[in-house]
Amino acid sequence: MIYASLSTLRAALAAKKISSVELARLFLDRIARMNARINAFITVDEEKTLAAATEADARLAAGNASPLTGIPLAQKDIFCAQGWRTTCASRMLENFIAPYDATVVTKLEREAGMVSLGKTNMDEFAMGSSNETSYFGAVKNPWDEARVPGGSSGGSAAAVAAGLTPVATGTDTGGSIRQPAALCGLTGVKPTYGIVSRYGMIAFASSLDQGGVIGRTAEDCALVLSAMAGFDEKDSTSLERPAEDYSRLMDAPFAGLTIGLPKEFFSEGCDAEVMTAVQAALAEYQKLGAKTVEVTLPNMRLSVPAYYVIAPAEASSNLSRFDGVRYGYRAPEYANLTEMYEKSRAQGFGAEVKRRILIGTYVLSHGYYDAYYLQAQRARRLIANDFAEAFKRCDVLLGPTSPGTAFALGEKRADPVEMYLSDIYTIAVNLAGLPALSLPCGFDAKGLPIGLQLIGNYFDEARVLAIAHVFQRATDWHTRHPACNL
Amino acid sequence: MTWEVVIGLETHVQLATCSKIFSGASTRFGALANTQASPVDLALPGVLPTLNRGAVECALRFGLSVGGKIAEKSVFARKNYFYPDLPKGYQISQFDLPIVEGGHIDIVAGQGEECHEKRVRLTRAHLEEDAGKSLHEDIHGKTGIDLNRAGTPLLEIVSEPDMRSAEEAVAYAKALHALVRWIGICDGNMQEGSFRCDANVSVRRTGEPLGTRREIKNLNSFRYLKEAIEYEVKRQIEILEDGGVIQQATVLFDPATGETRTMRSKEDAHDYRYFPDPDLLPLAVARDWLEQTRMALPELPEAKRQRFIRDYGLSAYAAAMLTVTLETADYFEAALAAAGNNNANAKSCANWIMVDLAARLNREGLEIAQSPVSAAQLGGLVCRIADATISNAIGKKVFEALWLGDGENADAIIAAKGLRQITDTGVIEKLVEEVLSANAANVAEYKAGKEKAFHALVGQVMKAAKGKANPQQVHQLLKQRLEGGEK
Structure with missing residues (x-):
């Protein structure tokens, strides 16, 4: 059950093999045992979690459950959740109890019936790429506890990787979902800017911030994103579009796909082992029938x-x-x-x-x-124009998510510029407002996961998720777990 | 050496929307502190602003009314500064691209020979949110914050420096005040801060370039506006005549002393670090919306004033007085319709409204919309004076009875109180005879050349007739009788 997919959990709940309360207790017990080491959660509140799980069980029994009802999740501590301490990993909000729900919380918990296990650690106000700027202490990467999980959604990624939650929310301003997903061997999706409401998501950089999901598979991410996204009149930058099922293209035929390879993603600056894994993933896609074309993003x-x-x-x-x-x-x-x-x-x-x-x-x-x-x-406009040009020649862009694998705690803390460069492949996507995801595509010699980035055109998240899914059907990188169990 | 005064006004007009400009909280005045502040107004972490369409519509109404240009795209910016009653640490306002540019307000300023018309050009009008209030009265030795007002929609209207005296500035402020109430975008309540002015004042020797200006903040009455400008002008001229220089500054007016004092000088001016608010999209006004707003506008004061002169033969003065507020103009036209539309009735209705009704309303502290005498009732009264059913003097009695609710209309009161005018010559002659025989002394005085005695006799006849005799007939018959000798 710890590493089960959301559809497996859903089936188990529906078949009454397990109750939502039992499922919640299972994860709460793991959190109680492991969180002191990983530091993935800032706040856990068993009473609240079990109350929500009890409610979910009632919904399941009454037959008015949604596909996600009763499934646990972890919320990045950037989302306000009524009655929950919401800190943004800052001393500034150390004792702030949110008096209202973020739209994401309303949708996932109040509407879809997911059960929050707690609030995950992060870089303070989402500013960082290593989770070391948290007032509540650094998060450890479950694959190697001497290393960072990435950031800013490092707690969410570490929690999923360590099996403390099946799935977690994140936010991505310059790579804060994709980079920790890459460094923790997970799948993380950042949708098109304006797809997920920012209401109640504590703002870092309003024109770049976008909520999303970190999970084990593209399938899981698609399920949660479908419940999380949607127009919100409380957010003026939210896009007025009909609701979407982001899983709908999962089984669509793959033939005829053209993958664009931005040459700026394949030049120097990237770790050789990362590049090797990315090339291998590309070969896998070609084997599956994809065509490739070299494109350029000159202003990247x-x-x-x-x-x-x-x-x-x-x-x-x-x-x-x-x-x-x-x-x-x-x-x-x-x-x-x-x-x-x-x-x-x-x-x-x-x-x-x-x-x-x-x-x-x-x-x-x-x-x-x-x-x-x-x-x-x-510059931002030029970068967006570069992407628009590139997408005239291909369906999706492919490259590494991060130039390296998880670095050691403290390694880059002294040099902010070096830290900033760890987001070199992810930042342009936020400036353009495009959807993108990271998925596992291999490991380096140290046994650390490597992330592959797929960037889609505007509103193409369903397609990007499906392209990731095809890869995950053919490979097993996403099924590996760190040996961090107690 | 003559000095020229140069004044420009920035006016903050509180828009009469039910809810705030970026949140759903109520804008009602006077509620218990912080009870009308939503999470957005409190600037809780994570909240976002959403623009109130009603506030935009108010700005459109104003822009169209002053002949301004409505921007196809306007942008909300953040004005960053720290202050306890500014919850977000920035005010959302419009900076580079305001919703209205240009336009003008026509004013009539000065009295007697000094009276002149003038067109004051507007620079711009932009939407912004108000801040909260710091409560400095001692709350356990601390400052209190009330955020009920935070997020209240404001339209800041900026004039060109076109005014040349405190009188002109006041005339402009009054015309603007009348206009925003006329088009229904502001309640105009100056005590509650719904309409407040900042005055930029400088002086120069005639023909020279503009002098250094000082800005007087937050003037919330026409009297303070006048006094503050007059003080500032006097002071600036004194400084310059003593060979000094004016320091650019922001000042406050103290009504108690009648003086201004410096709030901050140019050196401590803020750097507001304006930038477009990324939480709000640029505001685009659809052509349809603009056209609908234009169609829904009432006839504007200037057009109405001209029409009153042209169609009803009113004097320029009366037309101006009756178009001070939309309510007054509507009342006038309704009264005239009830009286019967002709120029004599128009003049009569105008007089009744400007003199008797205005005085009575003033005495009771009522607005014309609250008048106990309806426009139809006043029209009915005017009609009965015009057709000589009653005299003007009896009319005043009928008016008072209408005010007190003694009858449904003038006719009912005239009938019930027997106020119909006596026009029967025989009846009046009889009264004249009686008065003459009873007042031999007055008759003698009149004959001795004292004109005053004649008025006393008229008064006696009217008294005997209980005021109902037709005054012209009394006058005529009395004169005949006295001039013509014994019958």
Whole structure:
């Protein structure tokens, strides 16, 4: 049951082989035993979880269950869930109990009937690629506990990898779902910007943030995404489109697919073992009947610099609300208003968050705005245009998710730029707002998982998930689990 | 050496929507602190703004009313600064691309020979949200925050520096105030802060380039606006005449002292780090929507004023007075319709509304919409004066009876109280005879050349007739009798 697929769990629940309460207890017990080591969860509340599971069992018994009712999940601690402590892994929100539900929480838990096992660890305010910036401590990669799980959705990825939950939510601003999925041997999907409501998802960079799913397979991700996505009038950037079943293309014929290979994804800078695994995956697709074409994204080199202007700019403003006035951390001692702001924010935010607030404040300042922010927006348009050109010649783009496998804890902490470059293959996708996913495609010599990235055109998530599914039918990389069991 | 005063106004108009500009919370004034603040207004983590269509429509109504250009695409930006009553740490406003550009307001300023018409150009009008309120009265030694007002929709209307005196500034503010109420986008309640002005004031020697301006913030009455500008102008001229220089600054007006004091100088001006709000899409106004809004606009004050002069033969003054508010204009036209539409009735209705009704409403502190005397009732009264059923003086009695609800309409009151005018010459002659014989002294005085005595006699006859005798006839018969000697 620990590593069972969602459809297996669903069948077991429907056949009354197991109850939702029993399933929840199974995972809660594993969390109780293993979380101290992995640190994947910030908050676990057995009472709430079991109450939700009891409700799910009632729905199952009454016959008004949805396909996901009673199935446990873990929520990234960036989603507000009413009555749950919601910290964003920051001291600033250490004791913040959310008084309302994010739309994602409403849809997955209140409507679909999934049962939350708890709130997962993450980089503070989703700023990081290693999960080391969390106020609640680093998350360990279940494949090697001396290594990072990736970030910012590192807790979600580690929890799924360690078998602490069947599936977890994540958010992806520059790779925060795909990179940890890659580093933990999982499948993680970031949909088109505007598909998943951002209401109740604590904002990092509003124009880039997008909710998504980390699971073991494309099939599992598709099931959860179908329940999670949809137009939300509470989010003005949410797209008014009919609801979709993202599993619908899983069994569609694969023939005639053209895979685009951006040459920028296959040049220097990528670890050789990663590249070997990606090439092998490509060969597998060719064997399955896919054609390939080389494409180019000439402005991709602008993506990291553009991202590190736009994301901090938006963040510097988004994080202004954490001022110690209405909720959240307030310094115990201050002489006046200015000091209250300064001390509360100095003490409440960690170093990486403060670094990005400073960068963002700087690039928006009078006299610098045109040179940085506007210039970055121009670069963003060029990058989006590059993708549009590429998609004229292919159905999907393929490449590595991350230039390397999981790095050692502390290895990149001293050099922010080196850390930022670990997102070099994922960031452009957020700037363009495209859907993308990462799926396991092999292991390096150290036994660490390698991720393959598939990037689709706008609204093509069902197709991208199906392309991943075809690979997962032909390979078994996604079925491997770390030997971290106690 | 003559000084020229240059004034531009920025006016914050609170839009009369039921809910806030970016949340569903109520905008009602005066509720218990923080009871009208939703998660969005409180800026809880994760919340997002959604634009209130009603607020946009208000801006469209205004833009169309002043002949401004409605932007095909306008953009909401974030104005970043920290303040305890600004929950998000930024205000959502419009910066580079406002919803309305240009337009104008026509004003009439000054009195007597100084009276002149003028067109004040508008720079722009943009939508934004209001902040909350800091409550500085001691709450256990701390400052309180009330976020009920946070997120209230505002239209900030910016004029060109076209005004040349405090009077013009006040005339502009009044015309703007009348307009926003007229088109129903603001309740105009200045005490509650629904309409407040910032005045940019500078002075220069005639013909020279613009002087350094100082901005007087948050003037919430026409009187303060006038006093603040007058003080600021006087002070700036004094400084310049003493050889000093004006420092650009933002100042506050203290009504108690009648003076302005500096709030912040140019040096501590904020860098607001404006950038487009990524939570809100650019606002595109569909042509259909704009056209529907245009069709739904009421006839505007200026057009109505012109029509009152042209169609009803009203004086420019009366037409202006009757178009101060839409309610007044509607009342006038309804009264006229009830009286029968002709120029004499129009003039009479106008007088009744501007004099008797206005005075009575003023005394009771009522708005014309709350008048106990309906427009139809006033029209009925005017009609009975016009057809000489009653005199103007008796009309005042009927009006009072209508006010007190003593009868359904003028006719019922005239009948019930027996107020019909006496026009029978025989009856009036008889009364004249009686008065003359009873007031020999007055008659003698009149004959001795005292004109005043004649009025006393008229008064006596009217008194004897209980005010109902036709005054012209009394006058005429009395004169005949006195001039003509004994019968």
